[in-house]
Amino acid sequence: MSSASKSHVPLVILGAGVIGLTIAYLAACDSDVVFDITIIARDMPGDWGSQAWGANWSPMPLGATDERVRRWEKTTFDRLWEMAPSGLVKRLPSRMFSETDEILSSLWWKDLVRDFRLLSDSEIPTPYKVGITFNTVCVNPWEYLSWFRSELESRGVTFRRQYVTSLDEVKHFVGKNGLLVNATSLGSRSLIGVEDTALFPIRGQSIIVESNNLQEFISARSGANLSEHVTSIIPRPGLIQTNTALLNGTYQIGNWDTSLDMFGCERDI
Structure with missing residues (x-):
């Protein structure tokens, strides 16, 4: 089935860090589903203030007990x-x-x-x-995330800079049949509709x-x-x-x- 004949599924991703961009990239490369992908975030690839970290791979403690x-x-x-x-x-x-x-x-x-x-x-x-x-x-986060953005934009992914405080603010982007992925990391603690206080x-x-x-x-x-x-x-x-x-x-x-x-x-x- 060609991409033109497949139904397009709205996919909205909150957060433009490494997790959000990786999810977007995998979705954009999916051969079975055609996603219309929008990434909404306060901080974008190329913003220096949020990307001055390592970043080397380090193991997470949960891997010791969780097979997934x-x-x-x-x-x-x-x-x-x-x-x-x-x-x-x-x-x-x-x-x-x-x-x-x-x-x-x-x-x-x-x-x-x-x-x-x-x-x-x-x-x-x-x-x-x-x-x-x-x-x-x-x-190098500055280069790695910027590369991700370039790759995603070449695949038709839309980036929207917006400070989101509640999931209700992005409902109209998702629509009735779309998917919403929360990749806001620590921001999930105060994001209304998530409010994950374990973070x-x-x-x-x-x-x-x-x-x-x-x-x-x-x-x-x-x-x-x-x-x-x-x-x-x-x-x-x-x-x-x-x-x-x-x-x-x-x-x-x-x-x-x-x-x-x-x-x-x-x-x-």
């Missing part, structure tokens, strides 16, 4: 690994250090990444107790620097809890922004503060 999440993680990792020749994804040798051995209880993902192994005592610097190494992947922020504070020869992701965790204090160095790929890395030293669960803490930068990074 584990499959999603494997599919995502394998696809990103395959995209490395495009220049949009970087394969990263990685080392992670911890002051406690708690990290050893959460290695459900060791067969998902490439070349995983425990580091020997001689490879672990003071004051850390445990170390692991593996190969993961990283993207919470994790405050990060990062800086992007030039790095001509840095090719390894390094993460060091201190404190009794692994999420208490995480310092990381993440080299990023780039077709336009070449030779950059992201430095991060803040991982504050439940902190809504978005202001810059200069003292925190000096202390953590």
Whole structure:
């Protein structure tokens, strides 16, 4: 059946982050259904303020207990690994250090990444107790999301900048037979019609620097809890922004503060 003879299904996606754009891309490439896709978001690809993160692949704790999440993680990792020749994804040798051995209880993902192994005592610097190494992947959000937008627009996807506070505001875009996908992430907490109060922020504070020869992701965790204090160095790929890395030293669960803490930068990074 040709696309001209297929019925068109309205698909509205709230949110233009990596999840929203990935959903739109998969829908736009679907050979069985013709979607009329509209992406509605406050922040768009190319907006600097919301895209100054890593972003390297890291395992989600839920993958240890939820088989569905584990499959999603494997599919995502394998696809990103395959995209490395495009220049949009970087394969990263990685080392992670911890002051406690708690990290050893959460290695459900060791067969998902490439070349995983425990580091020997001689490879672990003071004051850390445990170390692991593996190969993961990283993207440059500014370039990766902008590439997504270009690909989607070439497939007829419409982007609409709008700050949505309630699902009722987008009903007329969806219509009677359309589909609505919520990909607003933390915004779902206050989005009327969703109001998912189980969501919470994790405050990060990062800086992007030039790095001509840095090719390894390094993460060091201190404190009794692994999420208490995480310092990381993440080299990023780039077709336009070449030779950059992201430095991060803040991982504050439940902190809504978005202001810059200069003292925190000096202390953590």
